[in-house]
Amino acid sequence: MSATFLGIPPFPEAAHEAVNDSRLRHNLRKATHTIRDKRASVVTELEDDWERLRSEGAAIKNHTLRHLDHYLEQLEASVERAGGHVHWAADAAEANAIVTRLVQATGETDVVKVKSMATQEIELNNALAEAGITAYETDLAELIVQLGDDLPSHILVPAIHLGRSQIREIFLDQMAEWGVPAPAGLTDDPRALAEAARVHLRERFLRTRTAISGANFAVADSGTLVVLESEGNGRMCLTLPETLISVVGIEKIVPTWADLEVFMQTLPRSSTGERMNPYTSTWTGVTPGDGPQEFHLVLLDNGRTDVLADTVGRQALRCIRCSACLNTCPVYERTGGHAYGSVYPGPIGAILTPQLRGMSSEVDEALPYASSLCGACYEVCPVAIDIPEVLVHLREEVAAGPGHLGEKAMMKGAEAVFGSSRALDAAQRAAGAARNLVPRHLPGMAGAWTDTRDLPDVPAESFRQWWNKHEKGQS
Amino acid sequence: MRIALFITCVNDTLFPETGRHVVRLLERLGHEVVFPEGQTCCGQMHYNTGYRRPAATLAVRFVRTFEDADAVVVPSGSCAAMIRDNYPRLGGSGSRLSRKVAGLAPRVYDLTELLVDVLGVTDVGAYYPHKVAYHPTCHGLRMLGLGDRPYQLLRAVRGLELVELAGATECCGFGGTFAVKNGDVSSAMGADKARHAVESGAEVLCAVDNSCLMHIGGTLSRQRSGLRVAHIAEILASTEKEGALR
Numbered sequence: 217m218s219a220t221f222l223g224i225p226p227f228p229e230a231a232h233e234a235v236n237d238s239r240l241r242h243n244l245r246k247a248t249h250t251i252r253d254k255r256a257s258v259v260t261e262l263e264d265d266w267e268r269l270r271s272e273g274a275a276i277k278n279h280t281l282r283h284l285d286h287y288l289e290q291l292e293a294s295v296e297r298a299g300g301h302v303h304w305a306a307d308a309a310e311a312n313a314i315v316t317r318l319v320q321a322t323g324e325t326d327v328v329k330v331k332s333m334a335t336q337e338i339e340l341n342n343a344l345a346e347a348g349i350t351a352y353e354t355d356l357a358e359l360i361v362q363l364g365d366d367l368p369s370h371i372l373v374p375a376i377h378l379g380r381s382q383i384r385e386i387f388l389d390q391m392a393e394w395g396v397p398a399p400a401g402l403t404d405d406p407r408a409l410a411e412a413a414r415v416h417l418r419e420r421f422l423r424t425r426t427a428i429s430g431a432n433f434a435v436a437d438s439g440t441l442v443v444l445e446s447e448g449n450g451r452m453c454l455t456l457p458e459t460l461i462s463v464v465g466i467e468k469i470v471p472t473w474a475d476l477e478v479f480m481q482t483l484p485r486s487s488t489g490e491r492m493n494p495y496t497s498t499w500t501g502v503t504p505g506d507g508p509q510e511f512h513l514v515l516l517d518n519g520r521t522d523v524l525a526d527t528v529g530r531q532a533l534r535c536i537r538c539s540a541c542l543n544t545c546p547v548y549e550r551t552g553g554h555a556y557g558s559v560y561p562g563p564i565g566a567i568l569t570p571q572l573r574g575m576s577s578e579v580d581e582a583l584p585y586a587s588s589l590c591g592a593c594y595e596v597c598p599v600a601i602d603i604p605e606v607l608v609h610l611r612e613e614v615a616a617g618p619g620h621l622g623e624k625a626m627m628k629g630a631e632a633v634f635g636s637s638r639a640l641d642a643a644q645r646a647a648g649a650a651r652n653l654v655p656r657h658l659p660g661m662a663g664a665w666t667d668t669r670d671l672p673d674v675p676a677e678s679f680r681q682w683w684n685k686h687e688k689g690q691s
Numbered sequence: 692m693r694i695a696l697f698i699t700c701v702n703d704t705l706f707p708e709t710g711r712h713v714v715r716l717l718e719r720l721g722h723e724v725v726f727p728e729g730q731t732c733c734g735q736m737h738y739n740t741g742y743r744r745p746a747a748t749l750a751v752r753f754v755r756t757f758e759d760a761d762a763v764v765v766p767s768g769s770c771a772a773m774i775r776d777n778y779p780r781l782g783g784s785g786s787r788l789s790r791k792v793a794g795l796a797p798r799v800y801d802l803t804e805l806l807v808d809v810l811g812v813t814d815v816g817a818y819y820p821h822k823v824a825y826h827p828t829c830h831g832l833r834m835l836g837l838g839d840r841p842y843q844l845l846r847a848v849r850g851l852e853l854v855e856l857a858g859a860t861e862c863c864g865f866g867g868t869f870a871v872k873n874g875d876v877s878s879a880m881g882a883d884k885a886r887h888a889v890e891s892g893a894e895v896l897c898a899v900d901n902s903c904l905m906h907i908g909g910t911l912s913r914q915r916s917g918l919r920v921a922h923i924a925e926i927l928a929s930t931e932k933e934g935a936l937r
């Protein structure tokens with residue numbers, strides 16, 4: 217696997233391609249609307265309980281983040297007490313080095329993987345490949361992306377941008393190279409595709425002795441890790457191999473087992489529109505004679521403590537990666553995930569990525585503006601992250617930096633005009649007098665507007681001017 | 692009641708008739724409308740684009756201009772939301788601005804809130820013999836929580852046939868400077884909204900915000916769809932005797 221987000225242009229440019237790709241638009245619209253509607257109906261059936269669960273989820277996460285150092289130490293102690301080993305990784309390079317070393321110690325060159333955002337974030341598969349280790353994705357959508365040498369475009373459904381005929385082609389072309397080939401005469405019937413993947417993966421599960429996972433939650437007091445999934449492939453990786461290595465972001469902690477009660481209700485409803493997800497796997501250290509006998513937990517920072525230092529932006533760390541904000545976002549629906557240039561796309565990606573990576577590149581600077589601030593993401597977020605608030609907060613950082621001279625000049629101009637009602641009145645009179653000179657198509661930045669929309673006519677008289685006459689008429 | 696009108700810079704400059712409709716409507720209902728001259732702009736564009744300091748300056752100006760008003764009506768959902776939801780974030784906690792905003796913001800209303808909640812009317816005596824679809828703008832829908840109010844008002848208008856708008860709660864794609872910074876996505880969103888509006892069979896698409904209507908209307912006009920956009924104030928101000936003021 218060599219695909220990487222490096223080199224993807226800033227959002228507006230990447231979006232231009234996506235918006236004009238009708239097949240992509242069709243696939244995305246269909247998929248996001250289906251999940252969106254399912255989510256809405258299972259959330260509505262909880263009535264007022266939903267808002268309670270939502271604020272409890274936010275409160276648990278806030279509390280944990282406020283005392284993160286305490287809970288991290290508690291987690292470390294409980295994992296080790298249960299027979300696991302804990303490793304600390306400050307950044308992607310460190311995490312990759314740790315995992316590579318751990319795999320090398322097993323003597324294996326093949327590993328199976330449970331779908332995991334953390335390992336995607338650090339591009340673990342590429343790092344392992346450089347060390348001669350092949351990582352096999354076992355989540356169906358992740359497998360499709362891997363076989364297609366493609367990039368994920370959704371948190372939960374990385375292959376959301378592909379239609380089933382495209383998936384069939386990828387299976388036929390690529391499966392043989394990676395293991396059991398696709399059956400000849402494979403159709404694009406979803407069941408046939410799933411069966412081909414099942415046969416392909418089964419052989420892999422039975423042969424591979426090392427697995428790598430992430431975790432949805434890490435329970436501090438018991439040292440238990442939790443993975444929620446729909447297919448059961450994750451459970452195969454979590455139970456069959458001899459060695460299990462889990463890479464987990466430090467914000468994934470919850471203090472106690474009882475806290476899971478809230479998220480077990482909100483996460484499946486928000487992500488797949490189901491009341492309960494099909495497979496929930498939990499593991500605590502090692503159990504002699506049952507499951508992996510060697511367990512390693514790699515705790516990943518990779519920018520998270522920096523995010524924690526920002527009092528407005530830190531709420532992004534509450535995210536439980538349900539992807540509800542992606543499925544409801546009108547911008548994501550029209551661009552798909554690749555345009556965001558990161559493994560975290562959509563509204564959460566627009567606030568998380570620039571915080572984790574820092575806003576030093578054009579790609580990261582453009583992300584806080586990849587939203588119309590419609591607020592639909594905040595409305596659905598099960599941990600009530602005020603994404604629009606963080607977007608505006610990050611825009612402030614961009615605007616405070618160098619560059620964007622045209623925009624800064626325009627804002628200054630507007631400030632002068634709005635600085636007094638007399639200045640505004642004068643500007644309005646000037647615009648009114650020049651009203652017939654305004655061209656239908658504007659040059660430069662404003663051209664983005666007039667390419668597809670007509671500008672309104674400038675009226676001869678502002679409200680202010682009319683009001684003065686109206687007042688006089690009355691007195 | 693004496694009601695102070697905050698006309699907003701976009702309405703003042705580009706859609707002055709909306710202000711005239713509000714004045715006509717409220718005066719017809721027996722209220723006095725005043726227009727404090729010192730007003731300019733709520734600062735939303737600055738705030739949403741990341742220019743916090745000028746936004747705060749404009750917030751101070753707004754508070755100074757309106758602090759003595761019993762009620763302020765804002766015929767723009769997003770500007771009303773800017774004042775009520777975002778002004779409190781602009782001043783530091785305990786600052787003079789935050790204290791003043793806390794006192795004033797609860798008296799700032801979108802037109803439909805003023806009518807239904809404060810003045811207690813849903814039937815404003817309007818007559819508007821057209822098929823109308825209502826677009827609930829994002830800020831009206833999610834930040835102000837206007838809910839059923841606009842529909843109640845529209846349903847009480849004589850001659851008006853309210854038609855359903857598919858995908859009503861979806862953003863039209865305007866988003867202030869988003870329309871320029873992400874022109875492609877904004878246009879695509881506007882096109883879908885315009886298509887739904889045309890498919891609704893309406894003659895007129897209305898909303899509580901001229902900015903969204905400018906975006907959707909600009910798309911409809913480019914497509915020569917024949918469908919017209921109108922601020923809800925225009926509909927509510929129209930009567931059988933006087934017709935629509937254009």
Ligand code: SF4
Nearest residue numbers: 535536538539541597
């Ligand atoms: S930000 Fe909220 S809605 Fe979006 S993925 Fe995270 S938890 Fe889900």
